[in-house]
Amino acid sequence: xxxxxxxxxxxxxxxxxxxxxxxxxxxxxxxxxxxxxxxxxxxxxxxxxxxxxxxxxxxxxxxxxxxxxxxxxxxxxxxxxxxxxxxxxxxxxxxxxxxxxxxxxxxxxxxxxxxxxxxxxxxxxxxxxxxxxxxxxxxxxxxxxxxxxxxxxxxxxxxxxxxxxxxxxxxxxxxxxxxxxxxxxxxxxxxxxxxxxxxxx
Amino acid sequence: xxxxxxxxxxxxxxxxxxxxxxxxxxxxxxxxxxxxxxxxxxxxxxxxxxxxxxxxxxxxxxxxxxxxxxxxxxxxxxxxxxxxxxxxxxxxxxxxxxxxxxxxxxxxxxxxxxxxxxxxxxxxxxxxxxxxxxxxxxxxxxxxxxxxxxxxxxxxxxxxxxxxxxxxxxxxxxxxxxxxxxxxxxxxxxxxxxxxxxxxx
Numbered sequence: 001x002x003x004x005x006x007x008x009x010x011x012x013x014x015x016x017x018x019x020x021x022x023x024x025x026x027x028x029x030x031x032x033x034x035x036x037x038x039x040x041x042x043x044x045x046x047x048x049x050x051x052x053x054x055x056x057x058x059x060x061x062x063x064x065x066x067x068x069x070x071x072x073x074x075x076x077x078x079x080x081x082x083x084x085x086x087x088x089x090x091x092x093x094x095x096x097x098x099x100x101x102x103x104x105x106x107x108x109x110x111x112x113x114x115x116x117x118x119x120x121x122x123x124x125x126x127x128x129x130x131x132x133x134x135x136x137x138x139x140x141x142x143x144x145x146x147x148x149x150x151x152x153x154x155x156x157x158x159x160x161x162x163x164x165x166x167x168x169x170x171x172x173x174x175x176x177x178x179x180x181x182x183x184x185x186x187x188x189x190x191x192x193x194x195x196x197x198x199x200x201x
Numbered sequence: 202x203x204x205x206x207x208x209x210x211x212x213x214x215x216x217x218x219x220x221x222x223x224x225x226x227x228x229x230x231x232x233x234x235x236x237x238x239x240x241x242x243x244x245x246x247x248x249x250x251x252x253x254x255x256x257x258x259x260x261x262x263x264x265x266x267x268x269x270x271x272x273x274x275x276x277x278x279x280x281x282x283x284x285x286x287x288x289x290x291x292x293x294x295x296x297x298x299x300x301x302x303x304x305x306x307x308x309x310x311x312x313x314x315x316x317x318x319x320x321x322x323x324x325x326x327x328x329x330x331x332x333x334x335x336x337x338x339x340x341x342x343x344x345x346x347x348x349x350x351x352x353x354x355x356x357x358x359x360x361x362x363x364x365x366x367x368x369x370x371x372x373x374x375x376x377x378x379x380x381x382x383x384x385x386x387x388x389x390x391x392x393x394x395x396x397x398x399x400x401x402x
Contacts, residue, residue: 007269007274009253009254010254010258010267012250012253013247013250013254016243016246016247017247019243020232020236020243021228021231021232021235022223022231023232027222027223029293029296030223031222033292033293033296034221035221035254036254036258036267036292037267037291037292039255039258043251043254043255043258045217046217046218047248047251047252047254047255048252049210049214049217050244050247050251050252051248051252052210052213053210053211053236053237053244053248054240054244054245054248056208056210057210057211057240057244066237066238067208068208068210069208073208090234090238091234091238095230
């Protein structure tokens with residue numbers, strides 16, 4: 001786009017939108033176009049929502065979740081089991097577990113996984129705080145709900161070692177055939193794991 | 202997502218992002234996650250850029266383009282041919298033509314195409330202003346650069362009729378095989394048009 005069309009404001013908007021996951025240069029232009037065409041009912045509220053989010057959202061110093069309060073809503077929720085901490089890689093994983101609504105526990109967000117090639121070592125992850133929490137008298141179990149990827153699993157082993165000195169049960173989530181999954185479409189690793197972890201019915 | 206996670210601010214952000222073209226509920230959540238994770242280098246500048254766009258961008262009363270000035274930068278550009286007006290459906294079409302850089306003319310954005318099923322009649326389009334511009338003494342040609350779709354073409358015929366009283370040459374853009382296009386992949390309508398509009402070489 002030539003610099004003169006729509007002025008630098010629109011061009012800047014397109015460049016920034018293109019940095020969102022899922023949007024490339026072309027779809028960012030389409031999104032910007034929708035925004036400038038629908039200024040009242042889309043651009044205006046989105047600008048306000050982003051400003052509010054930028055101003056209010058903080059990282060919870062206890063668990064690493066993002067929220068508008070610190071400690072976050074989940075850490076402050078008295079109905080949650082204080083004895084159980086679920087460790088996840090990213091905030092998105094926490095959201096996914098909450099959507100599944102499978103347990104009402106505390107969380108701990110590591111902020112990623114070990115990845116030496118990307119320069120992410122233990123010191124980049126929120127591990128010391130987890131060790132500290134693990135030693136709190138009321139915690140009895142820590143579930144490592146990390147991705148079943150190579151990086152997730154090597155992070156799992158590292159975190160497990162770090163927690164070795166604490167007096168809590170450490171568990172990992174089960175691997176196997178995803179619910180609704182068809183064997184024909186699954187990789188060998190999943191199938192092999194599902195067979196090895198078979199259980200009597 | 203349960204209402205408690207991240208608070209209403211993040212939920213509102215996701216809902217609004219999901220209304221952008223190209224983003225569904227799932228990708229909107231991924232985008233929101235990227236935004237709240239990268240607050241300094243993504244959320245903050247994007248919030249500012251949107252606020253600035255929302256505050257500054259106006260529709261040009263002459264041509265219907267969006268810009269931060271009214272008349273827009275293109276209408277004010279003295280290097281553009283004032284005798285030639287290129288009529289397009291949407292601002293995105295104007296951007297596309299400018300990217301192609303094929304001519305330095307005036308533009309006129311209709312703001313859509315006739316679509317009776319969607320309740321879009323002539324009164325929803327920016328046609329009266331075009332008729333007014335067509336009667337200005339310095340205008341000699343109007344190019345109808347509308348989409349080669351059923352709606353675009355019926356709009357073309359309507360606009361052509363509306364301009365019948367003015368003393369200007371009215372032209373339409375050529376239809377045919379797109380540059381780089383392979384015949385095998387083109388629809389019958391395009392091929393038939395390309396054959397009918399053949400020219401000696």
